Every structure is written in C-alpha cells, then in structure tokens.
Amino acid sequence: MTTMVDVAQRAGVSIATVSHVLNDTRPVRPATRQAVLDAMDALGYTPNGLARSLVTSRTRSVGLAVSAISNPYFTEILQGVEAGALEHGYGLLIADPHDDPVHERKVAQLLHERRVDGMIIAPSANPGELLAYLGKHDVPTVFLDRLVDTPADTVSDGPSGTAPAASFRFDQVCTENAEPMAQLVTHLAELGHRRIGLVAGLPGLSTTTERITGYRHGLANAGLPYDERLVAHGDSQSGAAERTTGALLSLAxxxxxxxxxxxxxxxxxxxxxxERGLSVPADMALCCFDDFSWADLFTPRLTAISQPSKEIGARALQLLLERLASPSRPGRTVRLPAALVHRTSCGCPEKAGRPKGHATSGRPESPKNPENPEKGPVS
Structure with a gap:
C-alpha cells in the first residue's frame, strides 16, 4: 500500500511537506504542491481521512439540514452547497429536520456527533432549542433561506436587519422577500384587481413574515386597503394551501x-x-413566489418570483468556510436579489410589455453581487 513516505520520496520533499499539502496546515509553494499532487496521482495514493482528522481536528465534512429536500427550491440549494463543498474538498452529510423544532435539534446533535466541521441549516419557525445546542457547543453555522435573530456583532449585507438575541456567532444567507412580493401585488393592482388574496407560508418563518410585509406594502403602493380576510396560511405545503385557497374562494x-x-x-x-372549475387567468389571476423548472410549461405560464437558489447554497458554503478560517469574526447576513419572471398567469397577453425593471419571460438573468454590483453575478 502506498504511504506518505512513498509520496515524499517520489516528489523529492519531506513527509512534513506532504502533510502540509494534504491538510492545508502551512503554505506550500505552488511548484512543490504540484509535485506532491503529481506524485500522489502517479502512485495512486489515497489519503487516510480518519488519520488526517485526528491530526487536524477537522473531518473536512459539512452537515446540511433542510426540510423537504424533494422541493425543487431546496434541491437547487443543495446543488449549490454540494458543488462548493466538492470544489474545496469537503464531503456533505444531509438530513431533513422536517420543520420540527424538536427534530431539528436532534438532527443538529446527530451531525455534530458525526464530527462535521460546520453546519448549514434552514431553521424552523421556533429554533430556540437548535440555537441553544449550537451555541453550547460553539458549532460553526450558517443559516440559509430563513433568518434567525442575530447577535449584536452581526453585520448585514442587505437592507433588512434583525434584532440581537443569540449568544454565538453565525452567518446567514437568504433572498430579498418583501420588495419582490410587493412588486407582484403592485403588478396585479395595475391590471385592475382590487381584491388580491395571499396564500402565505408557515407562521413564524422569517420568509412568511417578510412576504406578508411585502404584500401589505404592495397594497399600500396601489392605494388598496389591507383586508385580513384575504390572507390565509397554507403552511408552506401543497395540501394546506389547497384547503386554505378553497376557504378564500368561499368568501362572500x-x-x-x-x-x-x-x-x-x-x-x-x-x-x-x-376543483371549482376556475381557470387561470380568465377566472382568477395567479402569481407566485418561487419559480421552478416546470412553471414555464403550465398553461398559462406562471408569473413568478425567481430566487437564486444555487447561489444561495454556494454563498452559504462560502460563508461557512470563511467562518472556519476566522471563528471569531463578526457574523454576516447576506441577502441576494430575486427577479420577477413575467409570464401570462397574471392575465397579461403572451407578448405584453414587461413591468418596469423585470424580466419578460423565461429564467431571469444571473443576480448581481449584492456587495458590489459591478463585480457581476454571485458565484
């Protein structure tokens, strides 16, 4: 079996240099690093991950906990995290916390016991137990999609902020929610609608709260009153949304x-x-938050807010690696822009002029870097 000694002799370097290349424990000159990598490839050397973790106290693995992994949105987030992890030599352990506060705490403990270097989590509506566990064990963590209260030393890269609460440093990444939702409502009002209903998500999630806020802002922008009877919670699930939509349709x-x-x-x-024999948009105009791959195949084609899901996953992994490199730095909250994909379910004809500032059809352009728009798309 090929050993580090064999690699060192083949590359003409010391065993310590081979160790530094494998474990990133000390800078190595590019030419020397390449010589070690070439020697490993020529000899077919496979590093012993367990032995390496004992030396470095790192397993080069990341825990990812998101609910409803079958959801296309979270699937794309997973792809973004996985691509970044593989690029940087990290493995990925995946778990589904089912949006249940007790279960998500157990999932965090399970991942922690597997000695992951850090975690990326989409938190539930009541993450108190989760925060307590992560804080007690000082687990490097990035929250994605849904925000939690941030500690006092957290800085925000977006226009929205949250109050300090947690006792440990963590990072967060999500999409802008309020303004895109307001744009949907404003567009529907511009088409003449005066009674615009909202099927909202699970109460307590930051995404739900922010999108309701955007809904209210959109109504206010259009000079329309807020009617709480037109807001019903679908709890972020298809079955619940079907029932609550039925309730909205049954209003006087x-x-x-x-x-x-x-x-x-x-x-x-x-x-x-x-089920009620109603067609879109002839009987009911429909817009949605979350674009998905088959939205363009519906008849009519769905007007939707598209989130940069893969970019969210990639940025979450990037933030976690930065946290691992600098554990004591202030936490950061990064918000990425969303785009309105204008199709026909809103009631506009196929070739209608687009709402100002939005895409007309198909997938939106790549979102710009929220920290510096001049740098181009987020990667």
Whole structure:
C-alpha cells in the first residue's frame, strides 16, 4: 500500500511537506504542491481521512439540514452547497429536520456527533432549542433561506436587519422577500384587481413574515386597503394551501387574484381552482413566489418570483468556510436579489410589455453581487 513516505520520496520533499499539502496546515509553494499532487496521482495514493482528522481536528465534512429536500427550491440549494463543498474538498452529510423544532435539534446533535466541521441549516419557525445546542457547543453555522435573530456583532449585507438575541456567532444567507412580493401585488393592482388574496407560508418563518410585509406594502403602493380576510396560511405545503385557497374562494366577496408564498402552495392553489372549475387567468389571476423548472410549461405560464437558489447554497458554503478560517469574526447576513419572471398567469397577453425593471419571460438573468454590483453575478 502506498504511504506518505512513498509520496515524499517520489516528489523529492519531506513527509512534513506532504502533510502540509494534504491538510492545508502551512503554505506550500505552488511548484512543490504540484509535485506532491503529481506524485500522489502517479502512485495512486489515497489519503487516510480518519488519520488526517485526528491530526487536524477537522473531518473536512459539512452537515446540511433542510426540510423537504424533494422541493425543487431546496434541491437547487443543495446543488449549490454540494458543488462548493466538492470544489474545496469537503464531503456533505444531509438530513431533513422536517420543520420540527424538536427534530431539528436532534438532527443538529446527530451531525455534530458525526464530527462535521460546520453546519448549514434552514431553521424552523421556533429554533430556540437548535440555537441553544449550537451555541453550547460553539458549532460553526450558517443559516440559509430563513433568518434567525442575530447577535449584536452581526453585520448585514442587505437592507433588512434583525434584532440581537443569540449568544454565538453565525452567518446567514437568504433572498430579498418583501420588495419582490410587493412588486407582484403592485403588478396585479395595475391590471385592475382590487381584491388580491395571499396564500402565505408557515407562521413564524422569517420568509412568511417578510412576504406578508411585502404584500401589505404592495397594497399600500396601489392605494388598496389591507383586508385580513384575504390572507390565509397554507403552511408552506401543497395540501394546506389547497384547503386554505378553497376557504378564500368561499368568501362572500372572494379575491379576483391570488399570490402564493412558495412553489408547493402554488400547486395546492391550482388544485383548489381546478376543483371549482376556475381557470387561470380568465377566472382568477395567479402569481407566485418561487419559480421552478416546470412553471414555464403550465398553461398559462406562471408569473413568478425567481430566487437564486444555487447561489444561495454556494454563498452559504462560502460563508461557512470563511467562518472556519476566522471563528471569531463578526457574523454576516447576506441577502441576494430575486427577479420577477413575467409570464401570462397574471392575465397579461403572451407578448405584453414587461413591468418596469423585470424580466419578460423565461429564467431571469444571473443576480448581481449584492456587495458590489459591478463585480457581476454571485458565484
């Protein structure tokens, strides 16, 4: 079996140099590093990950905990995390916390016991136990999609901030929620709708709260009153959204347009409309938060807010690596822009002029770097 000694002799370097290349424990000149890598390749050397973790106290593995992994949105996030992890030589352990506060705490403990170097988590609506566990064990953590209260030394890369609460440093990455939702509502109002319903997500999630805020801002921008009877919670699930859409349609004065808070609830809303023999957009205009790959194949084609899901995953991994490199630095909250993909379910004809500042059809352009738009798309 090939050993580090064999690699060192082949490359003409010391065993310590080979160790530094394998473990990134000390800078090595590029030419020397390449010589070691070439020797490993020629000899077919495979590093002993367990032995290396004992030396470095690192397993070069990351835990990813997101609910509903089958959801296309989280699947794309997973792809972004995985691509970044592989690029930097990290393995990925994946778990589904099911949006349950007790289960997510158990998932965090399980991943921690597997000695992952850090975690990327989409937290539940009540992450108190999770935060307590991560804080007690000082686990390097990045929260994605949903925000939690941030410690006092956290800085924000976006326009929205949250109050200090947690006792350990962590980082967060998510999409802008309020303004894109307001744009959907404003567009529907511009088309003449005065009763616009909202199928909102699971109460307590930051995404739900921010999208309701955006809904209210959109109504205010259009000079329309807020009517709480037109807001119903679909709990971020298809079945619940189907039931709650049915309740909205049963109102004495039902909405003439609907906005759904995520892709699963869009499916539920469409089922409820179909059961009542209603067509989109002739009987009900429909816009949704969350674009997905088959939204362009529906008839009519769905007008939607597209989130940069792969970029969210990639940025989460980047933030975690930066946290591992500098454990004591202030936490950061990064927000990435979303784009309105204008199709026809809102009631506009196929070749209608686009709402100002938005894409007209298909997938949006790559989002710009929120820290410096001049640097181009986020990677």
């Amino acid at each position: 004065a039902p909405p003439t347009a609907l906005v759904t808070g995520n892709n699963a609830m869009t499916i539920g809303a469409l089922r409820a409309l179909r």
